[in-house]
Amino acid sequence: MPVDIRIESGRPIDLLPPPRRARASWHLRANATVVAWLALTVVAALAGDALPAPSWLLIHVFLLGAVSTAVLIWSEHFTVALLRVRGPSERGSLTRLALLNTATVAVLAGVAYGPWHLAAAGAALLAGVVLWHAAVLVRLVRGALPGRFGHVIGWYVTAACALAAGGTLGGLMAARTVQGALHERMSAAHSQVNVFGWIGLTVLGTLFTLWPTVLRTRMSERTRRASRAGLWLAAPGLTVAVAGLLAGWRWAALAGLAAYAAGGLAVLVPLGDALRRRRPHTGAAWMLGAAIVWFEVALAADLVVVATRPAHQVAAALAPLLPLVLVGFVAQVLLGSLLHLLPAVLGGGPARFKENAALLERGWPARLAALNVGVPLLVLPVPRPVALLGWASVLAAALAFVALAATALTRPRPPAASPPAASPRVASPGGGGEGGPGRRRALPAVAGVVAGCLLTAAAVVVAASGGSGPATVTATGSRTVEVTLSGMRIRPAVIEAPMGTVLTLRVTNADAQRHDLRLATGERTPMLAPGQNATLRLAPLGGPVDGWCTVAGHRAAGMTMRLAPTGTSAAPRPQEGTGHTGHTTTEAAPAMPTMPAMPAMPGPLDLAAPMSSGWRPHDATLRPAPGGTEHHVEIRADDRLVQEVAPGVRQRVWTFNGAMPGPVLRGKVGDVFVVTFVNAATMGHGIDFHAGATAPDGPMRTIQPGERLTYRFRADYAGAWLYHCSTMPMTQHIANGMYGAVVIDPPDLPKVDREYLLVQGELYLGEPGGPAQVAKIRQGAPDGWMFNGTAAGYDHAPLAATAGERVRIWAVAAGPGSGTSLHVVGAPFDTVYKEGAYRLRTGDAGGAQALDLAPAQGGFAELVFPEAGTYPIVDHTMRQAEAGAHGLFKVGAPPQH
Numbered sequence: 001m002p003v004d005i006r007i008e009s010g011r012p013i014d015l016l017p018p019p020r021r022a023r024a025s026w027h028l029r030a031n032a033t034v035v036a037w038l039a040l041t042v043v044a045a046l047a048g049d050a051l052p053a054p055s056w057l058l059i060h061v062f063l064l065g066a067v068s069t070a071v072l073i074w075s076e077h078f079t080v081a082l083l084r085v086r087g088p089s090e091r092g093s094l095t096r097l098a099l100l101n102t103a104t105v106a107v108l109a110g111v112a113y114g115p116w117h118l119a120a121a122g123a124a125l126l127a128g129v130v131l132w133h134a135a136v137l138v139r140l141v142r143g144a145l146p147g148r149f150g151h152v153i154g155w156y157v158t159a160a161c162a163l164a165a166g167g168t169l170g171g172l173m174a175a176r177t178v179q180g181a182l183h184e185r186m187s188a189a190h191s192q193v194n195v196f197g198w199i200g201l202t203v204l205g206t207l208f209t210l211w212p213t214v215l216r217t218r219m220s221e222r223t224r225r226a227s228r229a230g231l232w233l234a235a236p237g238l239t240v241a242v243a244g245l246l247a248g249w250r251w252a253a254l255a256g257l258a259a260y261a262a263g264g265l266a267v268l269v270p271l272g273d274a275l276r277r278r279r280p281h282t283g284a285a286w287m288l289g290a291a292i293v294w295f296e297v298a299l300a301a302d303l304v305v306v307a308t309r310p311a312h313q314v315a316a317a318l319a320p321l322l323p324l325v326l327v328g329f330v331a332q333v334l335l336g337s338l339l340h341l342l343p344a345v346l347g348g349g350p351a352r353f354k355e356n357a358a359l360l361e362r363g364w365p366a367r368l369a370a371l372n373v374g375v376p377l378l379v380l381p382v383p384r385p386v387a388l389l390g391w392a393s394v395l396a397a398a399l400a401f402v403a404l405a406a407t408a409l410t411r412p413r414p415p416a417a418s419p420p421a422a423s424p425r426v427a428s429p430g431g432g433g434e435g436g437p438g439r440r441r442a443l444p445a446v447a448g449v450v451a452g453c454l455l456t457a458a459a460v461v462v463a464a465s466g467g468s469g470p471a472t473v474t475a476t477g478s479r480t481v482e483v484t485l486s487g488m489r490i491r492p493a494v495i496e497a498p499m500g501t502v503l504t505l506r507v508t509n510a511d512a513q514r515h516d517l518r519l520a521t522g523e524r525t526p527m528l529a530p531g532q533n534a535t536l537r538l539a540p541l542g543g544p545v546d547g548w549c550t551v552a553g554h555r556a557a558g559m560t561m562r563l564a565p566t567g568t569s570a571a572p573r574p575q576e577g578t579g580h581t582g583h584t585t586t587e588a589a590p591a592m593p594t595m596p597a598m599p600a601m602p603g604p605l606d607l608a609a610p611m612s613s614g615w616r617p618h619d620a621t622l623r624p625a626p627g628g629t630e631h632h633v634e635i636r637a638d639d640r641l642v643q644e645v646a647p648g649v650r651q652r653v654w655t656f657n658g659a660m661p662g663p664v665l666r667g668k669v670g671d672v673f674v675v676t677f678v679n680a681a682t683m684g685h686g687i688d689f690h691a692g693a694t695a696p697d698g699p700m701r702t703i704q705p706g707e708r709l710t711y712r713f714r715a716d717y718a719g720a721w722l723y724h725c726s727t728m729p730m731t732q733h734i735a736n737g738m739y740g741a742v743v744i745d746p747p748d749l750p751k752v753d754r755e756y757l758l759v760q761g762e763l764y765l766g767e768p769g770g771p772a773q774v775a776k777i778r779q780g781a782p783d784g785w786m787f788n789g790t791a792a793g794y795d796h797a798p799l800a801a802t803a804g805e806r807v808r809i810w811a812v813a814a815g816p817g818s819g820t821s822l823h824v825v826g827a828p829f830d831t832v833y834k835e836g837a838y839r840l841r842t843g844d845a846g847g848a849q850a851l852d853l854a855p856a857q858g859g860f861a862e863l864v865f866p867e868a869g870t871y872p873i874v875d876h877t878m879r880q881a882e883a884g885a886h887g888l889f890k891v892g893a894p895p896q897h
Contacts, residue, residue, distance in 0.1 A: 033101060037065035057108060059322070063194070064126075065104050067330065068163065071202050072100055072133055075156040078206065079137050082149035088136050096136075099129045103167075111174050115642060115652070123171025127164040134160035148219075151227040155205025158235045162197025165242065166190055182706065188314035189245040192302075195325055196260060197238050200295070203333055204230065204267050207292070211271050214285045214340045217278040220270035227267070234263030241306075248311045257306055261299050268292075283364025287336030290372050294328030316526045323378035327394055332371065335401055339364070343408075356408045363400065371397040383539055476500030476540070483507045483561070485515040485528070485549065488728040490561040499565040500540045508533040513684030513702040513727065515554065519547045519563075527551075529704075541565050551683060554769075558729075605784050607792035607884060609647040617797035618659065618788035622755040622810055625666045625745055633665060634676045637685040637725070637738070645763055646784055646791040646884060652768055653737035653789075654681070654725070660789035661759040661814065662723070662740030665691075669718050669744060675711040679703045685733070686726035690856065691715050691742040700726040718746040719836040720757075720812050720858025731777050734816040736768045737761070737789065741812045741858065746833065752862065753805035758787045758822070760875065760885060761814040780817045784884035785875065791884025794873070798890035801865055807889075808862045809873070815855030820885065822851040823876040827863045834859035850876050868893040 044058045080087040087093075103126035110119025134157045141153050169190040208227055212219045220226075237259025244253030271292070280286045298321060305317045343356040370393045377390025476498060483505045484491045497503060507517050509528035517536070518524040525534035538545075541563060549559035639654040656662030665673060677687050684702040692713025699711040724730065725738035741759050763784040766773035776782065784791040801807050808831075813819040829848040832840040835857055840848050842862065851861040865871060868891050875885035 033069055033097065037061060037069060040065065056111065060108060060111075062326075063199075064107065065101075067199065068104070069097065069100060071159070071198065072097060072130070075159070075202055076133070076137065078209075079140055079153050079156060082152055082209065083140055083144035085140055085144045088140070092136070096129055096133055099125060103129060107170065107174070116174050116640060119174035120171045123167045123174060126167040127171075130160040130163045130167070134164075148224065149209065151224050151231075152205045152208055154231050155201050155227070158231060159198050159201035159205070162193050162201060162238065166194035166198060169193070182312075184312035184315055185245050185248055188311060188318070189242045191315060191318065192245065192257075193238060193242050196299070196302075199325075199330065200264075201231075201234065201238075203295075203329075204234070204264065207267065207271060207288075210337065211288060212274040214282070214288055214336070215274050215278040215280065217274050220273035222273060223270040226269045230263040230266035232263070233266060234260045237261075237263060245306075245311050245314060250306065250309075250311055253311060253314075254303065254306050257299075257303050261303065264296065264299060282339070283361045283368060284336045284339035286364070286368050287332045287339065287371075290368065291329050291332035291336060294324055294332065294372075294375060298324035298329060321379060323375060327378060328372070328375040331394075331398075335371075335398070338401070359408050360401075360404050362404060367397040367400050370394070381537075383537070385539060478502040478504065480504040480506060483517065484510050485517065485559070486510040488554065488558055490517065490547065490549070490559055493561050495561070495563050496566050497541055497563070499542065501565075502540050503538045503563065505536040505538070506533060507536065511702075513551075514704060515549045515551060515559065517547055517561075518550050519545055521545055524550075538563075555771075605646045605649065605791060605884060607647060607795065607886070611647050611793075611796045612644055612650075615644050615796075617793050618661075618790065620756045620758060620788055620794070620799060622664065622743065622757040622808075623666070625668055625671075625743075629668075629670065630672045630674065631665065631667055632674045632676075633663070634678060635662065635687065636678045637681045637687075639681040639683060639685075639736075639768070643737075643789065645765075645786065645789065647796065649765070649791075651763075651765060654685075654733060654768060655737050656687075656740055660737035660739075661761070662738070664740065664757060665723075665742040667715055667742075667744055669715060669747060671715050671744070673711075673713055673715065673742075675713075676708060677703070677711055678708045679705050681705055684727055685738065687711060687723060688726035689713055689721070689723040689742060691717070691719070691721035691723070691744060696726070702727045715742070715744045717836055718744045720744075720810050720860060722812050722814060722856045722858065724814065731816045732769055732774060734814060735762055735764050735773075735777050735782075739814040741810075743810060746836075746838075752808045754801055755808045755810065756799055757810040757812075758873075758887075759789075759812045759814055760820045760822075761786050761789070762816065762818060763791055763884065777816075782818075782883070785818070785880040786884055787887055792886050794887025798870070798888035799873075801889050801891045802894055803865050803868050803891055804894045806862060806864050808860050809851075810858070810860040811851055811853060812858040813853040813855050817855065818877070818880065819852070819854040819857065820880070821876040822853070822861065823849060823874055824863060824889070825872040825874065826869070827865050827871055829861040829863050831862035832859070833861070865889065865891045867891070 040061050044061045076087070076093065103122045106122025107119050107126065108122075110116060110122055137153055137157050137160070141150055144150065169186055173186055173190065205227070208223050209219070237256045240256030241253045241260060242256070244250070244256055275289075280289055301321050301324065302318065305321075306314055309317050339360055343353050343360060374390040374393035374397070377386055377393070382390075477500070479497055479501055481492070481495055481503060485507065486509075495503065505517070507525050507528070509515050509530055509532055511530060514527050514529055516525050516527045517534075519536070519538070521539070523536045523538060525536060528534060543565060545563040547561040547563070548555040551559075635656050636658075637654070637656060638658055639652075641653055641655050641658055641660075642650050643653050643655075643660060645651045645653070645660075653660050665675075667673065673689075673692070675687070675689070679685050682705055684704050686700050686702040688696070688700045689711065692711075693716060694713050699709065699713075701709070703709055721742040721744065723740050723742055725733035727733055739759065739761060741757060743757065762782040763786050764773050764776050765783040766776070787794060809822070809824075811820065811822050829851065830840070830844075831842050832838070832848045832851055834851065834853070840846060848861065851859055853859065871889040871891060873887045873889060874881040877885075
């Protein structure tokens with residue numbers, strides 16, 4: 001786009017190099033990508049809660065997709081224009097643009113749908129692309145002749161480095177390498193470096209030339225000095241602020257932000273000089289001025305938040321202030337720039353330039369007022385109808401601009417005219433008269449810009465309102481309700497009130513793990529730690545409103561509620577379950593939309609298919625009890641592992657020590673086990689050892705990510721015992737793999753030739769905690785059954801034995817809903833030990849055909865294989881055997897003497 005700066009001699013400087021058709025074509029294709037991202041922003045807004053992470057996706061589709069793509073395009077373009085050099089190769093530019101968009105898609109898909117490796121790889125690629133972009137800009141500077149505008153490029157290069165840092169932090173968070181307070185601090189640092197670094201530094205650097213151009217005055221003599229001083233303050237300041245947030249050093253972060261703010265004030269010095277020479281007299285100038293003001297307001301608010309809150313609370317506190325940056329700053333910079341640039345892009349000579357400028361400026365005071373009145377209504381804690389009025393105000397201003405721009409595009413064209421070469425303010429776009437190639441190339445670009453504005457405005461409104469909401473309801477009264485989050489339930493589950501009642505919900509987390517409350521109308525509490533509370537003041541009740549906890553799996557487990565106007569159909573109140581160690585069961589149907597019906601039989605698994613390359617079977621060999629009477633063990637919870645659970649089927653599982661089942665603890669009666677339990681996962685987990693006798697309040701409590709506890713128990717009784725996650729809903733935690741076995745030898749346990757341990761569990765495919773998977777868990781309809789974490793795994797890696805050897809097979813039924821009837825085809829058991837007692841001993845006249853175990857029971861059986869061959873071992877509940885509870889013993893011939 002053509003831009004000029006008037007310097008003291010009065011000679012305009014065209015910021016565009018001589019146009020080339022290839023570069024114009026490149027810009028058209030590049031800006032079409034921006035419009036596509038804006039369209040996806042609308043899709044994300046319309047999808048709402050149908051997406052796995054609606055707010056996160058909406059923000060990142062817009063900022064990472066649309067805004068970052070635009071910054072990459074235009075920072076390169078203006079570098080070429082300001083330095084008056086030949087631009088980099090079109091192939092390189094398109095490659096960087098393609099890689100940036102590939103990285104963005106990977107980040108969005110990886111965070112929203114998994115696996116996390118995809119998001120982390122995307123973040124790494126993103127950082128690499130912007131660093132490549134920065135290197136290109138540096139090369140352009142080195143190849144240019146000395147000029148007055150080279151200092152601006154330093155802002156663009158620094159901004160690119162900021163996004164590389166922000167992308168790295170985002171990748172680490174996506175990989176879930178950190179949890180708890182450190183994760184929250186990293187989130188705050190991530191937002192600071194991206195918003196104030198990547199976007200803020202780019203815009204601040206551009207304003208040195210854009211602002212005096214819009215005011216149509218010369219650039220201040222203090223510009224170069226102010227630019228260098230501002231960058232030397234802003235860049236190190238932002239670095240210190242980000243480091244301080246990461247380390248949890250509030251005052252270091254505050255000092256860094258103060259330095260950044262000082263750099264921003266330095267930028268204002270030459271802008272103020274231009275303002276003193278020429279007052280704003282156009283809509284473009286006033287909008288850019290308002291955008292600068294909102295940027296400073298957002299920065300001041302950021303300083304207050306960082307000064308008054310611990311670093312791990314900064315991200316949550318800044319979330320409501322996002323409209324200050326997105327609408328007040330970014331949107332107004334966009335609209336103000338377009339008001340100034342579009343008349344030149346439309347071309348048509350000096351007369352047409354004046355007509356289009358007058359058309360686009362029509363009613364600008366009203367539009368300016370509507371836009372800037374709307375911004376505080378989006379940020380302040382006002383009632384919902386007032387907030388919607390703010391969004392309507394912002395939308396009206398955006399749509400008015402779109403309508404005027406569309407009119408300028410479609411009005412009848414005069415005969416071809418000469419380029420406006422005599423215009424003192426605007427340079428002609430490529431010699432394009434009304435009918436020339438510059439005009440033809442400009443029309444698609446302008447159409448894309450207009451479509452982008454329209455799509456962005458629609459996305460903003462839909463995102464704010466959550467879709468088409470109910471009509472305004474007149475308030476008829478008020479009521480305060482105490483809401484408690486505990487035991488995988490929201491109490492009360494149904495709140496009835498007359499139509500028009502203004503409800504205030506005082507929400508308290510009385511549980512041992514974190515919860516929040518989100519309403520379908522958009523109101524939500526922050527994530528509440530145990531004992532914390534928050535208050536939600538709602539709009540007058542106009543219809544049924546659903547609410548739920550957003551922690552993974554909690555909504556599906558029954559943490560839902562409904563606000564119901566009196567006389568309307570409300571969801572039934574959930575039944576209360578009987579707890580285990582204080583935990584409520586999740587068998588009762590929750591107050592939520594009916595889950596899709598699941599088949600009674602498990603889905604078809606191709607158990608005869610080959611296992612994937614690199615698959616290793618779980619080692620079923622049970623080693624002897626270690627010496628000593630006290631055993632120290634560390635068990636780490638992790639809910640990010642992907643494991644092959646059936647031939648060719650990989651599933652994310654929740655594990656202890658990175659395996660399903662978890663590590664085996666073996667000892668003798670009277671031994672003491674000291675277990676250090678570490679939560680290295682992304683949500684709360686606990687652990688329950690059935691082999692120990694201890695009050696569950698302390699050692700079995702749920703601990704949050706990054707926390708640890710010591711669980712000490714004495715094994716007073718022999719047997720094969722289950723241990724599992726004790727966090728509600730336990731059905732989900734066990735079904736997703738958080739279980740293992742403790743083997744305590746009976747006194748005088750005879751030695752045998754081989755010992756194996758089989759822990760049988762159910763397989764539920766799907767996203768852990770997702771509605772579809774939870775529905776199958778509730779209905780007791782697994783997709784399969786597993787020995788030691790893999791369906792039919794020991795068909796593909798048979799267990800070894802030799803004919804004539806005595807083999808002891810320990811077994812534990814992990815469930816959560818089904819047991820086992822363990823049977824070896826072709827070899828009866830001569831010894832059976834179940835739940836702490838022998839049912840059959842070697843030498844007895846009888847034999848046993850199966851070891852039957854209910855869920856959470858354990859024992860062992862012994863046998864001697866009579867001859868070499870292949871012996872299946874199955875759960876004789878045939879339905880379960882045919883769906884994966886099946887393996888093989890490969891029995892060899894005894895050695896010949």
